[in-house]
Amino acid sequence: MPSKPLLSQHPELSAVRVYMIGLALGCSTGVDFWASAMMGVAGTHIRGGVHASPEDFLWTLTSYAAAAVVANLMLRRLAHDISYRGFTMAGLVIAAAGAALCALSRNPLELALARAVQGFGAGGLFAASRIIIQLAAAREERRPLFIGFNIGSMGLPAAAPWITAQLVENAEWQMVFVLQAGIALATLLFVVLTYPPRLTVTLAPWDVDYHAMDWVTVILFGAGALTLLHGLGDLRFYELANSPSVAFTPIAGIALFAAGMVYLRRHPDPWLNPKLLLGRxxxxxxxxxxxxxxxxxxxxxxxxxxxxxxxxxxxxxxxxxxxxxxxxxxxxxxxxxxxxxxxxxxxxxxxxxxxxxxxxxxxxxxxxxxxxxxxxxxxxxxxxxxxxxxxxxxxxxxxxxxxxxxxxxxxxxxxxxxxxxxxxxxxxxxxxxxxxxxxxxxxxxxxxxTPFEFQQGIxxxxxxxxxxxxxxxxxxxxxxxxxxxxxxxxxxxxxxxxxxxxxx
The missing domain is CATH 1.20.1250 (Growth Hormone; Chain: A;)
Incomplete structure (x- = not known):
């Protein structure tokens, strides 16, 4: 008697394939976590490599996070046209390209722009993976997917601090980003080999009508995220007592976010529906x-x-x-x-x-x-x-x-x-x-x-x-x-x- 399939929507998938899909979902999430963890551990060495001041280097951190916010904002609308599977594959390609550009950067500006590309690719992968689990499996069927997902999203990135330390001690700082690009490409191959096929016909990324997208929302949320995150980061460099104006930057970021939410509330087909977010x-x-x-x-x-x-x-x-x-x-x-x-x-x-x-x-x-x-x-x-x-x-x-x-x-x-x-x-x-x-x-x-501690001279x-x-x-x-x-x-x-x- 054949065993019951683990996923009722995909009865053709074997149990091993289902667990591998969960692992691939976790690895795609891990691409984002790897990038953030490695940047946090190796930040000082990378900053020295591009000859950046702490204030300049802050842009490389906030540009990634702000681009990730935009990616999460656009996720559902893009997935409607190219599917969450297609969004994941496109995100991995962009993340790999962004990491490669980071390795080629020669100054803080180039690195900040490259990190924005990387963040736009990797920033939405976590949400895309979780939504795929929600779509592909009923509540009682999700445990096999979550087992692989947790291994990929938490187990593999846990090695990032140790691996980063070895790279920094034994290689150039660029190798941190070369490894990130390699991880993204390896994950892309894993996704191609394991993810189930699309259930409905979708568009190719280059066929999406980008001109019809809600760019007002993108600008408000993107600018708000960059301003808010950079303002929060600036707090580590300036004292509020001596530079009270530093507090205006995060306030301006919050104001842009608020304007974006008001705009979405009035939009007939919002990318992010505020009305769905008000449940207790x-x-x-x-x-x-x-x-x-x-x-x-x-x-x-x-x-x-x-x-x-x-x-x-x-x-x-x-x-x-x-x-x-x-x-x-x-x-x-x-x-x-x-x-x-x-x-x-x-x-x-x-x-x-x-x-x-x-x-x-x-x-x-x-x-x-x-x-x-x-x-x-x-x-x-x-x-x-x-x-x-x-x-x-x-x-x-x-x-x-x-x-x-x-x-x-x-x-x-x-x-x-x-x-x-x-x-x-x-x-x-x-x-x-x-x-x-x-x-x-x-x-x-x-x-x-006191001077008495230096009686024999300093x-x-x-x-x-x-x-x-x-x-x-x-x-x-x-x-x-x-x-x-x-x-x-x-x-x-x-x-x-x-x-x-x-x-x-």
């Missing part, structure tokens, strides 16, 4: 999504800074630590895929996740001391990564429970736009806090250095050593204070999560 469950779920991505951007920035500038770990050791903890987080996510999808009282488990997050932040704040060993730091970082199923995956399962397949695309487009902005906001807030707190700590530490080598020690201590003090604040914030979020009856 979705808005609460979206808020928890935004909190997670904001805290994730904050945590990633703080941990990388703490390991290298505070603890004095080498670049390779930092990459190894980040990869190890990410892999353990992936293991927790995989376990949740098999056994955790039917947890009772889900909002209580979301609260539990944030309490664990708070504990990890508090424990780490108590271990901020020069010379602390990896054995002291690693268990706490692992503890934080184990919160992933609670603070993200449970939220994902609850947020979309009431969405129809057609409305899911609108909601997921907007969710990924929020993801880009919240991650940038988290990084900006972390850098702003450390900038202020390190400056205060450095001033206090320097005040304790030795330049000793003075340099003392300066490095003060900078290291200031980083550790600023990090500890931020982690204590983060622990308190996570406790508050846990209390709020328990009270949200819409998430049950």
């Amino acid at each position: 469950r979705f808005l609460i779920g979206l808020s928890f999504y935004a909190i997670y991505y904001l805290l994730n951007g904050l945590w990633t920035y703080v941990i990388s800074t703490m390991l290298q500038n505070g603890m004095g770990f080498t670049f390779q050791t930092t990459g190894t630590v980040l990869t190890t903890t990410s892999l353990l987080g992936f293991a927790a996510a995989a376990a949740f895929t098999f056994w955790g999808t039917s947890l009772p009282g889900s909002r209580r488990y979301i609260a539990l996740g944030y309490l664990i997050f708070a504990m990890a932040a508090w424990l780490l704040s108590q271990r901020m001391m020069p010379g602390a060993s990896l054995e002291v730091i690693l268990p706490v970082l692992v503890l934080q990564n184990l919160t992933l199923p609670f603070v993200l995956m449970l939220v994902a399962g609850l947020t979309w429970a009431e969405f129809s397949v057609d409305d899911f695309a609108h909601g997921y487009q907007f969710k990924n736009i929020v993801r880009q902005i919240a991650s940038a906001a988290g990084t900006g807030l972390a850098s702003l806090w450390l900038q202020y707190d390190e400056a205060i700590a450095r001033t206090q530490l320097v005040a304790h250095v 030795d330049p080598a000793e003075l340099a050593r003392l300066s490095r020690l003060i900078d290291q201590q200031a980083t550790l003090i600023g990090t500890a204070n931020l982690l204590m604040l983060l622990a308190g914030a996570c406790c508050v979020i846990a209390i709020v999560a328990v009270s949200q009856r819409a998430l049950k």
